[in-house]
Amino acid sequence: MINMKYDVIVVGGGHAGCEAANASAKQGLKVALITSNINNIADMPCNPSIGGTAKGIVVREIDALGGLMGRVADISHLQIKMLNSGKGPAVASLRAQGDKVTYPKNMLKELRSIKTLDIIEAMIEDIIVEDNTIKGVITADGTKYECTCLILTTGTYLKSKILVGSTHKFEGPHGEESSKHLSDKLREHGLEIIRLKTGTPQRIDPDTVDYSKLSVEEGDKTPWTFSFDLEPQYDVNKQRVCYLVYTNENTHKIIMDNLDKSAMYGGYAEGIGPRYCPSIEDKVVRFKDKDRHQLFLEPESNYYPDLYLQGFSTSMPIDVQEKMVHSLVGLENAKILKYAYAIEYDAINPLQMLPSEENKIIHNLYTAGQINGTSGYEEAAGQGLIAGINAGLRCRGKDPLILKRNESYIGVLLDDLVTKGTKEPYRLLTSRAEYRLILRHDNADLRLREYGYQVGIVTEEQHNRLLKKIDDINNLTEELKNIRITVKNESDSIKESIGDLTKGESLYNLLKRPEIKIDQLKEYIENDYSNEVYGIVEIQVKYEGYIAKTNKEVEKMLKLEEKQIPEDIDYDKVKNIASEAKQKLKDVRPLTLAQASRISGVNPVDISVLSIYLKKEYGKDK
Amino acid sequence: MNENICAISTALGVGAISIIRASGPEVIEITNKIFKGKDLTKVETHSITYGHIVDHDEIIDEVLVSVMKAPKTFTMEDVVEINSHGGISTTNRILELLLENGCRLADPGEFTKKAFLNGRIDLVEAEGINDLIVSQTESQRKFAINRLNGNLSKLIKDMRKDIMELEGKLEVAFDYPDEIEDEEELTYQELKDTMINIKTKLTKLVNSYKNASIIKDGINVSIVGKPNVGKSSILNHLLDEDKAIVTDIAGTTRDIVEGTLSLNGIKLNLTDTAGIRETEDLVESIGVKKSLDIISNSDLVIFVLNNSEEVTKEELDLIKNTNVNKIVFINKCDLASKINMDLLKELPVIKGNTKEANGLDELKNRIVEMFNLEQINSSDFNYISNARELALVKKAEKVVSESINNLTATLPFEIVADDLRISYVALGEIIGETYEEDILDEIFSKFCVGK
Structure with missing residues (x-):
């Protein structure tokens, strides 16, 4: 057998695998996507929808970062609607009914257009590890593929068991063969395996x-x-x-x-x-x-x-x-x-993962999607994208991209997984995000596109579009501040909403009034802007106070986020931390004080004590 | 880190002096706002300044204020320490003023935390301080456990439960818009009803604090009137002892005489003051000045008039300009009346004669009535017992009020949910509970959602 050598190998062709392969290959690396059945690439074995509350925002985040799910869904759906549009700007979210035939076809087309990506059909049953570092994978027929980084996106296929009443069969969705040995091998290498369950209707x-x-x-x-x-x-x-x-x-x-x-x-x-x-x-x-x-x-x-x-x-x-x-x-x-x-199906305990999605025990091994204990196409795709980005960055000798809770739902998802772990399949909810007013669907590109561009998977053209949007937003905001109007004439259409306005008021201040919509002000604005820009500025103006309040909370969190905890810390040496908190800290091994503070069971006092210990042991700069 | 924090740093009500400490970038300006004396923003660092803590025009206490500017302070931030004369209510009042003017209450051990995080504490000290923080927290924990069994905690928990239910309904509708049928969706009115109900309860709590402080500290009563009008006699009759010096010579009482009596189980702190009148006598005039000061610090002022003399303009001005509870006691009713009763219209007037102890029972009854003393009972004391709790309850009251305003303006439910969360957190702070996982548990335990 000839041993093929890749920069990155992705095992699994589901939503996580597709994004992972794209995100690493687009960095100019040699990538292989290995799946047991090419016909099942980007398969939707459960519900037909893409997006939904919180998830729709994730799809936009994926698009902003240079991922595929959004653009493929846009040309592959049967119906689309904005959910929660009446309930406020941050909880609004798109949901499409995807076409289960067209979507996988269009996704495969996207993948096939990437020159540095090979798609291989094989069942992986073992991994090659030397000195706690991944070296490659072995297929069921004994073929070896070498790689610098490996991304496992095995979905529900690890020891999957289908249950109908009292009967069961060891197989994956659609009667596909499941991987019988891989999870045992992972366990042998020290990974903790958990068992999860999900279901699908008639x-x-x-x-x-x-x-x-x-x-x-x-x-x-x-x-x-x-x-x-x-x-x-x-x-x-x-x-x-x-x-x-x-x-x-x-x-x-x-x-x-x-x-x-x-x-x-x-x-x-x-x-x-x-x-x-x-x-x-x-x-x-x-x-x-x-x-x-x-x-x-x-x-x-x-x-x-x-x-x-x-x-x-x-x-x-x-x-x-x-x-x-x-x-x-x-x-x-x-x-x-x-x-x-x-x-x-088997999954790994996500507490054994770093926020970069790299495994804590086996270096250069990344995991994404249901193997990490999540549920949902969008959650999987978001993780796949980040794993692909970070595996690529590792190959290129660069620092990983870690999205924060105030930057994206993907960041919330990953932080929750590596901080709290999960005992049930994890689904994103808007209620899991504490800063949701700034994690909106309309500003995902403003939040994230620059990161994708820095990594190299967002094109120049896409980036220029972002810069233009930022300019437009600033210009429109300036116009609103500078233009003052008076309303006297019956012909002024705005009169109905606000009555007479003899003293003169800036458009900016008028827009702050709950009863005024930006559409009513367009006639006073000199330049033309896209509806997207109008929409985002309207939200920024109307909710300015609330957004400022959120930003203040974010600032507080970020200060703690800067305080890093050394990897080699021995929690037994930290006196006076409550024993429950100590155990949790040992399990999670948080990277920063902020992450430590989010672990349930770790109290503010424990954080104070820990920060004092860090100062004492590791000096002023940590 | 850049927040202004404050706390009472001495044991409440035990020592002769209480110290209120504040630390943060704006604490000197904040303290200056409630300080009457030298401009604290201009004093030298590490200096002590004499003056008064004031609430607008009202003098709260005579204090010494230490101003220590960053970085050579315990926390390496600007630090102010206010040395007050102790007493639970005075100290709490000063703390409240700081809170109202931009400080927030320090968490246990927070000054030390600031000191550490700002690099003030060296390695050797750290270990010792470590123990300190833990011990503080231990007592805090015990305190919290005691509270948990209390009435306040039950009340607050009920309010939080109500809010959480609404919050859960809103959140579940955000996350599962398809699963919630229209008739299950909340209306603005429903939300508003609950929040108004909660606000009413919080307002009641704040009032109960006033009652509680009446129980704890008593009612300060000043007896005010012209010299020799019978103030000390009233005092003595009430006290049943000869504490105040009673003579027929006008102006005998120069110092403020204090005594206490119990009325329906409530303490009355009685103060007799020097008579009010223009005088050239220096000692006497200090007495008059003090009288005016004391009026503003009293919960109740008893104005004593002489039935056989006309009411002077000074007396009338003083009575009309007093904003606290007041009773006019017309003494010497055995003599012919020269008082024009029209001038005292709409004022609570009692007629009596101290020589024969007439009118004194009526006076007591009026006080009982005025302060609702029969209604006050010791359970009020169990609700809010310190400035920390009061500040937190007031803060919660404020955020709940804001949420009511936003509901009236029918802002989007997402904003309403944010308000509810803030209210829930504010209430939780009072009893030391947080938000976090609560909402998810609420969603999953109360609602039937999912594909």
Whole structure:
């Protein structure tokens, strides 16, 4: 066998793997993406949506940094809408219904266009490690590939086990082969393996649904894109629709009567499932007072019929599933094309990972996606992107890119993982971000594009677009401050909102009023700006006070973030730290005092004591 | 690090002098705002200045203020130490004034922390200080545990529970917009109702603090009137002892005489003052000046008038210009009246004659009524017991008020959620609990969400 040598090898072709391969190869490095089945690259084995609350912002962050998910989703969706648009600027987020056929095809096209990237079909069963440093991988047939850095993005494929009722099979989604040995090998190298569980609902034959009994959910009439570089390329009037379905008393009775047959409740599963994505039996058991639960029927593709029954995931046996589905109004005669199942898989304890996504035990090994205990395409893609960037930077001898909590949702996700670990599949939520007013979908490029440019994966053209946007924002803000208006004439359209304004007021101050929208001020503004720029300036002006308050909190956090904790610190030598806190510090081994302060169980006093110890042991400058 | 922090650094109410310490870039200016005396921003570093702590025009205490400018201070920042005359309420009042003017309360061990972080403490000291911080925290912890069983903590917890429920509903709707049916979404009115309810409770708490300080420190009562009008007699009758010197010679009482009595279990601190009138006598005039000072420091002023003399313009001005609780006691009612009662319209007037002890019971009853003494009970004392808590409750009251304003202006729910979080944190500070994981637990335990 000829040993091939790469700068970076990415194992896995899911959402994390694709972004990782792109982000490292675009740095001009020689990269291999090894997947067990090329046809499953960028597969969406669960729901068809890309984006959603918080996740939609992540997609924009990926795009800002030079990743692929946003631009591929923009040309591969069936429907798109802005969620929460009425609830405030920071919680608004895009969600698209992706086409499960087009999306992977377009992603593969993107990857194939990268000259320094090889895509290889093989199952990886072992890693080569020398002196605690990764050297390469070995496939099931014994082929060796050497590399400087390795990125594992194995998704749910490590020892995956599919559960339907009391039956189970050791295989991955779509009946794919799972990796039987890799997690054992990782364990042998000292990694802690945890077992997690997730699930997916039934797919329904669209010709067997009584649509007259269901209400329709449409896409937005305003066109959107995730990408900061693309114009909308779809007809808002030709979007596919989703349908609203409700469970009822009968559904709940069927579930309660058969609870012992469910894999989860019958005790056939050992993995820990996510609280935010509970199976329908979980929902019914935990929320007995609720007489109905909302479900959605969503199209998966224009190229095959299946409708995805969102919200109905279960590990019940198939005969019970039949009864459950048929109890739903509109689905009385529905044909189930695929049954719901739960899937268990191995993951590594993310506390063994650095914020750069490099493993603490094996150098030059990076992990991203579900292997780190997360759930969701977007969470995976965001991690893949950062792993790809950092593996590339390592090969180039540069410092890693670590995004902070005040800079991005990806930063929140990674900091949570390496600081708090996770016992269930981790999903991003807007409520996990403490600075969400500045982590908006509209300013992701302002926050992050410069980083992508510095790394070398954002093009000159994309970067110039950013610089122009920044200029426009500054110019528009200046105009608003400099232009003062009076309102007297009935013909002034703004009069209706503010009445007479004889004294004269700057547009800037007018915009601060809750009842004034920037659209009403456009006629007074001399230059032309894009809607994007108008939108962002409107938010910056209207919420100036709140943003300033957030920035103040950020400043406080960053000061602590500067205080680094040496890697070799011996916590047993630090006197007077509470024993619980000491144990947590030993487990997490935080890199900065700020990170230490976010560990649950570590109190402010412990931080004071620790900072005194650091000063004493490591001198003034640490 | 650049915040201005302050704390009482001596044991409350124990020593003869209390020290309030403040550290931070603006503490000298802040202290100067509440200080009457030399301009503290212009005094030399490491100097002591005599003067008064004032709340606008009201003198709170006579103090010595040490000003120490950075960097040669304990924290390496500007430091101010106010030496006051002790007494729980005075010390707390000064602390409150600092808090109102831009300081925030120091966390336990925070001065030391600043000292360390600013590089003031050397390696040898660090170990010792380490122990200090821990011991401070230990007592803090015990204190917190005691509080947890208390009424305040229960009240605050209930408020936080209400807010968390709303916050949970808002957050769950942000994160799972599809899963929440329209009728489950909160309305501005619902949010506002809860917040108004909480604000009312907080206001009540602040008031209970006043009651608590009445219980603890008593009501300061001054007896004011022209010489020889019978002030000391009233005092003596109330005290049932001959503490004040009572003579027929006008101007005998030169020093302020104090005594205390218990009324419905509440302490009354009685003060007799020199008579009010223009005088050339120096000693006497100091007495008059003090009388005016004392009026502003009292909770209640009893003006004593002589029934057989006309009310003078001075007397009337003084009565009308007094802003605290007041009672007019017309003495010597056994003599023919020369008082024009029209002048005293709308004032609480009691007629009596101290020689025969007439009107004194009525006076006591009026005081009981005025201070609602029958309503005050010792449970008030269990709510807020120090300036730290009061400051935190007031802060919470303020943020809750802001959230009500923003709800009235129907700002987006995201901003409302931010306000709720801030309110929740502010309330949590009172009882030493934080936010963090609470909201996620709330979302997952109360709501049924997810794909």
